[in-house]
Amino acid sequence: MLRGLATLNFYAADLEAAKAWYTELLGFEPYYEVPGGYIEWRVGDYQHELGIIDSRHAPAGAADRPGNAIMHWHVDDVQAVFDRLLTLGAKEYEPITKRGDGFVTASVIDPFGNVLGIMYNQHYLDVLGK
Structure with missing residues (x-):
C-alpha cells in the first residue's frame, strides 16, 4: 500500500526566509518553485521531495506548533548534523x-515551526546497499 516517501511538506509564513534557510542547510537551491506559494528540493539517496508551502495555504485548523508526527532523514553523523541545525537557528x-x-x-x-527529524539507521544502509 505505502510505497515510499514521495514528498514531505512543511509550512512557513515567510517562504523566502524558509527558502534561504533550507538552501543554506542543504547546500543547493530548490529545483522547483511557484513564486509566493511553494518551493521544493530533491534530497538524498532516493531524491525524495522536501517541499515548503506558504502557510497561507495551510488547511483550515492546521496547528501553529509542532505536531505529533516526526519524519526522520537518514544522516551519516547525527551529532554533526544536529550541531549544524542548532548553529543555523533550529531549536x-x-x-x-x-x-x-x-x-x-x-x-x-x-x-x-516544523519538526525536522534526523537519524542514523543501519537498516537504511542495508536496504540502500541492496
Whole structure:
C-alpha cells in the first residue's frame, strides 16, 4: 500500500526566509518553485521531495506548533548534523537518543515551526546497499 516517501511538506509564513534557510542547510537551491506559494528540493539517496508551502495555504485548523508526527532523514553523523541545525537557528525538540544498536535519532524545530527529524539507521544502509 505505502510505497515510499514521495514528498514531505512543511509550512512557513515567510517562504523566502524558509527558502534561504533550507538552501543554506542543504547546500543547493530548490529545483522547483511557484513564486509566493511553494518551493521544493530533491534530497538524498532516493531524491525524495522536501517541499515548503506558504502557510497561507495551510488547511483550515492546521496547528501553529509542532505536531505529533516526526519524519526522520537518514544522516551519516547525527551529532554533526544536529550541531549544524542548532548553529543555523533550529531549536532542540528531541535530544540525540540511542534507540538500539545502529539506531540513533534526534529532532529539531526549524525557525518556521516544523519538526525536522534526523537519524542514523543501519537498516537504511542495508536496504540502500541492496
